[in-house]
Amino acid sequence: MKRPHPNRRQFVAAGAAAGTFAMLPRPLLAQGAQPKIVVIGGGFAGLTAARMAKRYDPRLDVTVVEANPTYTACPFSNDVIAGLRDIKEQQFGYGKIGSDGVTLAQTAATGVDATARTVTLGNGNKLNYDRLVLAPGIELRFDALPGYNEAAAERMPHAWKAGEQTLLLRRQIEAMNDGGVVVIVSPQNPYRCPPGPYERASLIAYYLKTNKPRSKIIILDAKDAFSKQRLFQNAWKELYPNIEWVSLSMGGKVASVDPATNTLATDFDKVKADVANVIPPQKAGRIAEIAGTTDRSGWCPTDPVTFESRQVPGIHIVGDAAIAGAMPKSAFAANAQAKVCAVAVAKLARGETPETPKLINTCYSLIAPDYGISVAAIYHPVNGQLAEVAGSGGTSPVNAPRTLRNDEAKLADGWFNTITSEVFG
Amino acid sequence: MKLSFAAGAIAGMSILAAAGILPVAAIAADAPPGALSCSGCHSPNATDTSTPPRLVGRDPAKTVAALQEFRSGQRAATIMDRIVKGFSPEEIQAIAAWYGAQK
Numbered sequence: 001m002k003r004p005h006p007n008r009r010q011f012v013a014a015g016a017a018a019g020t021f022a023m024l025p026r027p028l029l030a031q032g033a034q035p036k037i038v039v040i041g042g043g044f045a046g047l048t049a050a051r052m053a054k055r056y057d058p059r060l061d062v063t064v065v066e067a068n069p070t071y072t073a074c075p076f077s078n079d080v081i082a083g084l085r086d087i088k089e090q091q092f093g094y095g096k097i098g099s100d101g102v103t104l105a106q107t108a109a110t111g112v113d114a115t116a117r118t119v120t121l122g123n124g125n126k127l128n129y130d131r132l133v134l135a136p137g138i139e140l141r142f143d144a145l146p147g148y149n150e151a152a153a154e155r156m157p158h159a160w161k162a163g164e165q166t167l168l169l170r171r172q173i174e175a176m177n178d179g180g181v182v183v184i185v186s187p188q189n190p191y192r193c194p195p196g197p198y199e200r201a202s203l204i205a206y207y208l209k210t211n212k213p214r215s216k217i218i219i220l221d222a223k224d225a226f227s228k229q230r231l232f233q234n235a236w237k238e239l240y241p242n243i244e245w246v247s248l249s250m251g252g253k254v255a256s257v258d259p260a261t262n263t264l265a266t267d268f269d270k271v272k273a274d275v276a277n278v279i280p281p282q283k284a285g286r287i288a289e290i291a292g293t294t295d296r297s298g299w300c301p302t303d304p305v306t307f308e309s310r311q312v313p314g315i316h317i318v319g320d321a322a323i324a325g326a327m328p329k330s331a332f333a334a335n336a337q338a339k340v341c342a343v344a345v346a347k348l349a350r351g352e353t354p355e356t357p358k359l360i361n362t363c364y365s366l367i368a369p370d371y372g373i374s375v376a377a378i379y380h381p382v383n384g385q386l387a388e389v390a391g392s393g394g395t396s397p398v399n400a401p402r403t404l405r406n407d408e409a410k411l412a413d414g415w416f417n418t419i420t421s422e423v424f425g
Numbered sequence: 426m427k428l429s430f431a432a433g434a435i436a437g438m439s440i441l442a443a444a445g446i447l448p449v450a451a452i453a454a455d456a457p458p459g460a461l462s463c464s465g466c467h468s469p470n471a472t473d474t475s476t477p478p479r480l481v482g483r484d485p486a487k488t489v490a491a492l493q494e495f496r497s498g499q500r501a502a503t504i505m506d507r508i509v510k511g512f513s514p515e516e517i518q519a520i521a522a523w524y525g526a527q528k
Contacts, residue, residue, distance in 0.1 A: 332465050335465050336461065336462040336465060339462070339464075343456070343461070357458050357459075358462075360459060360465070360508060362465065374503075374504055378459070378508065380458075391510055392511030392512075396503075396504075404503060408503050411466070411503055415465065418467070418476050421470070421473075422465070
């Protein structure tokens, strides 16, 4: 695809003399222009990218486009479902970003013209950009699981975008009678927060153990393996024998759901749930598709150094929407990617070459409020993809004293406070 | 071994100081590979006691020594023993020096 050089508009705007140089790639800053960076999405990825870009190079003109006035964070939202945490602790405003000199456009982004380098806003206005960063998070695929659509989610909550759905699932569990069956439907990879369904099962089990001890949890899984599996399964054996995991090869894949009867059908069986938590397959947030950055998988292939789209020049994708090699879709990864991307975008805007990065992901899961486990990995570009650095990372030890689990639970808490204050504070 | 790490860290710092006179007033101008990820857990705020130690403004020799001990298993770890193995001694020195120079 042939596109005009990013600097071309400025040259054209500058008038006749510009024509002489129109073909020469000159950094915007060398021309005295203030490069415009637009970021779509005000979550862990988008807000980090915007603030980091501005802090890194104050000469950048940075705008965040986000329709919601507050952000409700997913990490720790399983605690909310289990009645261990107030949803207010998950919610963050955008009041602080102005102090970094980042502009907030509180509206939806409805279109992207990658040739003209403009973003169309819900109010019809257009924003020009030199570099666009997309951080739209996920879109739930309401076309992927027969019977499961937006209306069905009111009966069978996904609670995979934190907010009202989180509270709906909590209310259903609170209203359930002792002896009830909670079914969690876990999707195929890739999806947001790989260990999330299993942490959720654990924390719901923690709630049930004291409040409704005769109840049961069934995980119907479209996979045969999952993140931190041994750690979860060992802990379940010890603490929550009422969690039953049904893997893909044991017939766990859900083929259809019926919200009218709260029933989930696999190829072999029908399971009637008292509470059905259906986590459907996912794809990149809609604007990523509109911008032409998604591939057939529904996610966005990216360059491992700059996070620039493999498909559309001038657009970068970070966070859950991106295909970032071996990196999982986590808030930690989103934050780490966004910082690397912000520096790359700033360097590209002034005609410099971004350096080869390394990135870390760390992801804690809670099995109980005082029982934490983690997985960590370090990534670097190998053959055009982010790959794990050999011999590093891994999960918490399988055999460890409860003091270590308690330490990890505390680190999980600290992580949430630190990252949310870096992103929103 | 410890001594050479410390010396390396100090050399790293002087390079950073030299870089500081370049025109861009940018906190992250010379962040070495991996450094930007650390602040996901390590708060720059000294009053956050629930988090792992502050790296910002910390003596690079101490950071390097701690990481070296995590790597060798001398120091009990929760997660840093796994993370440190993703970085070479040179990368660790650079990260420690960069954080040490931050305010």
